[in-house]
Amino acid sequence: MLSPKVVKLLNEQINKELYSAYLYLDMSNFYADKNLKGFANWYYVQTQEETAHAMIFRNYLLREGYKVELGAIDKPNVEFKELVDPLKEAYKHELYVTSTIHDIYAAAQEEKDFRTMSFVDWFIKEQAEEEDNANDLIQKFEMFGQDMKALYLLDADLGARVFTPPTLVI
Numbered sequence: 001m002l003s004p005k006v007v008k009l010l011n012e013q014i015n016k017e018l019y020s021a022y023l024y025l026d027m028s029n030f031y032a033d034k035n036l037k038g039f040a041n042w043y044y045v046q047t048q049e050e051t052a053h054a055m056i057f058r059n060y061l062l063r064e065g066y067k068v069e070l071g072a073i074d075k076p077n078v079e080f081k082e083l084v085d086p087l088k089e090a091y092k093h094e095l096y097v098t099s100t101i102h103d104i105y106a107a108a109q110e111e112k113d114f115r116t117m118s119f120v121d122w123f124i125k126e127q128a129e130e131e132d133n134a135n136d137l138i139q140k141f142e143m144f145g146q147d148m149k150a151l152y153l154l155d156a157d158l159g160a161r162v163f164t165p166p167t168l169v170i
């Protein structure tokens with residue numbers, strides 16, 4: 001049995017993951033507009049990943065016999081000016097998502113809901129990776145972003161990222 005509080009948080013997480021997908025799509029559009037196709041690709045793949053995360057939460061709720069309730073997805077409300085802006089916003093956003101994942105774990109722990117704790121554990125590890133990737137990109141940009149040749153190489157590097165479905169499937 002999942003508590004109403006845990007069910008509510010899991011439902012809200014679907015919305016948060018879909019908002020993340022939407023936010024990353026906005027970032028991808030920003031770079032596509034600047035003709036930085038590698039950066040655009042990086043965030044497009046990120047959009048696919050976030051959508052997959054939303055489906056994992058959805059599938060977990062369905063498997064456990066709970067109703068999935070979809071809310072409205074907010075418009076991404078961040079204005080990007082400098083090339084580094086989305087990178088910084090992405091890191092900030094991932095820190096926020098980590099906090100919401102931790103909230104679900106804490107609520108499940110309070111209810112001795114070991115199944116949800118074990119389920120959310122995958123996301124706790126995933127968030128560590130997401131934060132690391134986002135922070136790494138800021139560091140790379142700050143080192144090389146001002147040099148046009150280096151920016152070109154970094155863009156090519158990010159262009160090579162392909163979407164691989166998450167290892168956790170429900």
Ligand SMILES: [Fe+2]
Nearest residue numbers: 017020050053
């Ligand atoms: Fe996510």
